[in-house]
Amino acid sequence: MQNPNLVQLLTQTIEVVVRAGQLLIAEWARMDGPRGQGDKAAVDEEIEQFLHQHLLRLLPCDFWGEETGHRLTGHSWCWVVDPNDGTADFLKGLKGSALSIGLLHEQTPVLGVVYAPVTIEGVPDCIAWAEGMAEVSRNGQPVNTRLSAKRLSSDEFVMVSAAAINKPELNSELCQPSTFVAMPSIAYRLAKVAAGEGVCGVSLYPVSAHDVVAGHALLRGAGGVLFDERGQTITYVTEAHMQTVSQRCFGGSVSACRILLAREWDRIFKEAF
Missing domain, CATH: 3.40.190.80 (D-Maltodextrin-Binding Protein; domain 2)
Structure with missing residues (x-):
C-alpha cells in the first residue's frame, strides 16, 4: 500500500471526528441527561461505530477501538480510537470529555485528533497534528508550542x-x-x-x-x-x-x-x- 499523505489525511479525519462529535453534543443536551451509568454510556458505542466506518474508508488498515474491539493483523498502519475519553465524568455532568483518534505507523503515533465537543468554555475544542506539520493545530489555527x-x-x-x-x-x-x-x-x-x-x-x-x-x-x-x-x-x-x-x-x-x-x-x- 502506498503511504498516505498524512497532512491531507488529517484534514479528512478532523471532518469525520467533528461530525461524530455532534452525537456527543446531542447526548449531552438530552432532557433527562446522557444515557448510561458508571463508565458506560450508550453514545460511546454509537460514536465508535460511526468512526470505525468512516476512518476505515479513509485508510483501510488495522483498528483498535475501546467499544467495538480490535482487529490487529500486523498491518503497518492502525487506527486507535476512544469515542468518549472521560465517560464516567461525562455521565456525572462534567464537561471536557473528548473523542480521541490516533493513527499508528509501525507502532509510532503519527497522527492525532483530540476533540472536546462540550467544554467549560462553551465552545468545541479540536487539537490536531500529523507528521509533516511544523506545529500543532487548534481549531484550524497553528499553535507554536515548544x-x-x-x-x-x-x-x-x-x-x-x-x-x-x-x-x-x-x-x-x-x-x-x-x-x-x-x-x-x-x-x-x-x-x-x-x-x-x-x-x-x-x-x-x-x-x-x-x-x-x-x-x-x-x-x-x-x-x-x-x-x-x-x-x-x-x-x-x-x-x-x-x-x-x-x-x-x-x-x-x-x-x-x-x-x-x-x-x-x-x-x-x-x-x-
Missing part, C-alpha cells in the same frame, strides 16, 4: 484528573511550583499540554492505547514526550502493550515529566479526604 523549552514553574499548569478537586492541598503539593488543573479525559489533558496550556498531563490510573495514542501524537508535534511510571517512553508494540500501556502516565516537557513522575503520587490513594 515543550522542550518548558519547565515546572509557578506560571505553568499541570493537568490532572477531575478527582483532584477532592484533594486540592495534596495535589497542589505534588504539582508545585506549578498549579494543578483538575479535568476529565487524559486525552484532553495531553492535548491541552500540546497546545501550550500546560507543562504536563498526568494519569494515575492504568491507561490503554486508545486513551493516549492521539495525545501522544500531539505531544510529538509539540516537542514533548509521554512517559510511563518508570520514566520510559510509552510503546505500542504488542497487543498486551496496547491493552495496558502504563500504570501511570506523564506527558509534556521532558524535565517536568521526570520531576513529577518521581514524586509520591501514592499519597493520593493513601491519605484520607
Whole structure:
C-alpha cells in the first residue's frame, strides 16, 4: 500500500471526528441527561461505530477501538480510537470529555485528533497534528508550542484528573511550583499540554492505547514526550502493550515529566479526604 499523505489525511479525519462529535453534543443536551451509568454510556458505542466506518474508508488498515474491539493483523498502519475519553465524568455532568483518534505507523503515533465537543468554555475544542506539520493545530489555527523549552514553574499548569478537586492541598503539593488543573479525559489533558496550556498531563490510573495514542501524537508535534511510571517512553508494540500501556502516565516537557513522575503520587490513594 502506498503511504498516505498524512497532512491531507488529517484534514479528512478532523471532518469525520467533528461530525461524530455532534452525537456527543446531542447526548449531552438530552432532557433527562446522557444515557448510561458508571463508565458506560450508550453514545460511546454509537460514536465508535460511526468512526470505525468512516476512518476505515479513509485508510483501510488495522483498528483498535475501546467499544467495538480490535482487529490487529500486523498491518503497518492502525487506527486507535476512544469515542468518549472521560465517560464516567461525562455521565456525572462534567464537561471536557473528548473523542480521541490516533493513527499508528509501525507502532509510532503519527497522527492525532483530540476533540472536546462540550467544554467549560462553551465552545468545541479540536487539537490536531500529523507528521509533516511544523506545529500543532487548534481549531484550524497553528499553535507554536515548544515543550522542550518548558519547565515546572509557578506560571505553568499541570493537568490532572477531575478527582483532584477532592484533594486540592495534596495535589497542589505534588504539582508545585506549578498549579494543578483538575479535568476529565487524559486525552484532553495531553492535548491541552500540546497546545501550550500546560507543562504536563498526568494519569494515575492504568491507561490503554486508545486513551493516549492521539495525545501522544500531539505531544510529538509539540516537542514533548509521554512517559510511563518508570520514566520510559510509552510503546505500542504488542497487543498486551496496547491493552495496558502504563500504570501511570506523564506527558509534556521532558524535565517536568521526570520531576513529577518521581514524586509520591501514592499519597493520593493513601491519605484520607
